[in-house]
Amino acid sequence: MSTIVIIGGGWAGCAAALAAQRGNAKHVILLERTDLLLGCGLAGGIMRNNGRHTAAEELRLLGAGDLIKAADKAATHAGFDFPGHSHATLYSTSKMEPAVRAQLGKRGIDMRFLSRVVDVQASDGCVKAVQLADNTWLEGDVFIECTGSAGPMGNCVRFGNGCAMCMLRCPSFGPRVSITARLGIKECMGMRQDGAVGSLSGSCEIRKDSLAPFLRRALRNDGVSVTPLPEQLVHRSMLSKKSCRQYALPDFADNIVLLDTGGHAKMMTPYFPIDQLRKVPGFENALYSHGSSMANSVRFLSRAPRNDFMKVSGAKNLFCAGEKSGFFVGHTEAMATGTLAGHNAAALADGGEQMRFPKELACGDIIAAESEGLERENGLKQRYTFSGGIYFERMQKRGLYVMDTAELRSRIRRLGLTGFFAATPKNAAA
Ligand SMILES: Cc1cc2nc3c(=O)[nH]c(=O)nc-3n(C[C@H](O)[C@H](O)[C@H](O)COP(=O)(O)OP(=O)(O)OC[C@H]3O[C@@H](n4cnc5c(N)ncnc54)[C@H](O)[C@@H]3O)c2cc1C
Incomplete structure (x- = not known):
């Protein structure tokens, strides 16, 4: 054999x-x-x-x-x-x-x-x-x-x-x-x-229970939530660092896109400074379950x-x-x-x-x-x-x-x- x-x-x-x-x-x-x-x-x-x-x-x-x-x-x-x-x-x-x-x-x-x-x-x-x-x-x-x-x-x-x-x-x-x-x-x-060498993974994970109820509801009902970012929080340079060219679209810099992957919400950006994230309505108490304010694989x-x-x-x-x-x-x-x-x-x-x-x-x-x-x-x-x-x-x-x-x-x-x-x-x- x-x-x-x-x-x-x-x-x-x-x-x-x-x-x-x-x-x-x-x-x-x-x-x-x-x-x-x-x-x-x-x-x-x-x-x-x-x-x-x-x-x-x-x-x-x-x-x-x-x-x-x-x-x-x-x-x-x-x-x-x-x-x-x-x-x-x-x-x-x-x-x-x-x-x-x-x-x-x-x-x-x-x-x-x-x-x-x-x-x-x-x-x-x-x-x-x-x-x-x-x-x-x-x-x-x-x-x-x-x-x-x-x-x-x-x-x-x-x-x-x-x-x-x-x-x-x-x-x-x-x-x-x-x-x-x-x-x-x-x-x-x-x-x-x-x-630069390599590329950063394009998403991180947020604890669903740290999100406002209206975001959790959108995730449960639709699988997705799209929250527009105020201009001062838009980081377009992030798009060129991502592994996933399919998500290197302006929509993913201009908005916070969350997807419902069960226990966590998948946030479609390599990372996001938590103090800035918490300024966005619905994310005031957001916590990472995987990922952080500043790094990804x-x-x-x-x-x-x-x-x-x-x-x-x-x-x-x-x-x-x-x-x-x-x-x-x-x-x-x-x-x-x-x-x-x-x-x-x-x-x-x-x-x-x-x-x-x-x-x-x-x-x-x-x-x-x-x-x-x-x-x-x-x-x-x-x-x-x-x-x-x-x-x-x-x-x-x-x-x-x-x-x-x-x-x-x-x-x-x-x-x-x-x-x-x-x-x-x-x-x-x-
Ligand atoms: C955060 C993140 C989110 C993603 N989201 C999606 C998504 O939603 N949809 C999608 O389609 N793709 C997504 N991807 C991309 C996708 O996950 C990968 O492209 C794909 O899964 C790669 O699979 P792989 O088996 O080639 O490698 P890997 O998943 O990297 O697996 C390699 C395995 O080899 C093991 N290993 C390494 N060295 C050794 C060794 N010497 N001896 C024994 N074991 C070893 C590792 O522990 C690991 O388990 C995502 C990637 C990341 C990082």
Whole structure:
């Protein structure tokens, strides 16, 4: 039985684990440095906004919709609009992690928490084993790096405003370590529009019970509240620092946009000085639950070189997914790349055929677009998401933004990929 080792249990690692587990018997081990799955997804929640709806439906029709279905099931609100974004769903950040953990457990994924990889052993470009922080070694046949691109603290201090005590909790669990970099393979770092290194995460969390009743009511009823800011509190420079180009719109500087992600309200700005925030009607007693007046995590610091099969260039049996694999922003983007990496890792282990998502699908086109973009001037400043910015524009121009599920179904049937990831290799060949 072959062993596939996935390093990092964010959305990309979870999707990779599910895809790798399909088909022939194999031992899929998911190593996560903290005590929880989902990584940055612990603080996220927005799904199906703009082109992410199409990508979510593509994954579902391709037979890789388990995590999409779980997010739909954990939704606090569905099918609502907020500035620049249509038909969004929000998952409850309180309910999501336990649901995904149960799902992976049922599928027989061997999840190992408090398991931080610190080093790697390879020979002739082939990874043999990874070393954990407790000095033990774990051997495998194929490896998938899904360690994300955020932090650790030293980077948040160097390239940001310091540690925001985010969901990655580096002081407790130790820093992110890049497996690709440990192999001596050169990675690249993203840049901000203003030329600084990396980019700041674009949202923080406010305790709902610290908000005025009228704001809580709007969140409960509509999923969103939009409060205009007086001119002296508008910080437009914040827009150029954000990772999420889809929210770098004037509406997000001119207003405080809150979204209801269950236990907390997601505030759509990297940070906001609390004394200024408390001058805004309804926010007089506001308290942060995650984030602060002055800092947020810094991301896109560590992109591995890869091909469109998600294999890391320069290593024979190492794949990558999620933010590690490109300047991709989002849960859905991590699920798409994770699914492909997991499938191809399993195919390599089984001697099966590896695949690329076809460019006729948004899931394939975004991976190609990100690779092409890297070669262009200002390539390090671009971010890729189905939900906005340059990629959503391309998606619309190429006719890939499809809201009609029946149309997507026939597109995927024509490509011969209906239920592709759900089928065992034997059935897929039939
Ligand atoms: C505050 C915030 C809000 C966001 N909101 C949204 C949103 O609403 N909607 C949306 O679509 N996207 C959102 N995003 C972006 C989205 O969360 C990410 O793009 C996506 O989840 C990245 O997933 P990933 O698996 O690639 O990386 P990560 O989520 O960073 O996961 C990487 C995992 O690897 C683990 N790890 C790292 N190094 C090691 C190691 N050496 N050994 C073992 N484990 C390791 C980490 O602990 C972590 O769990 C948000 C991001 C942030 C930070």
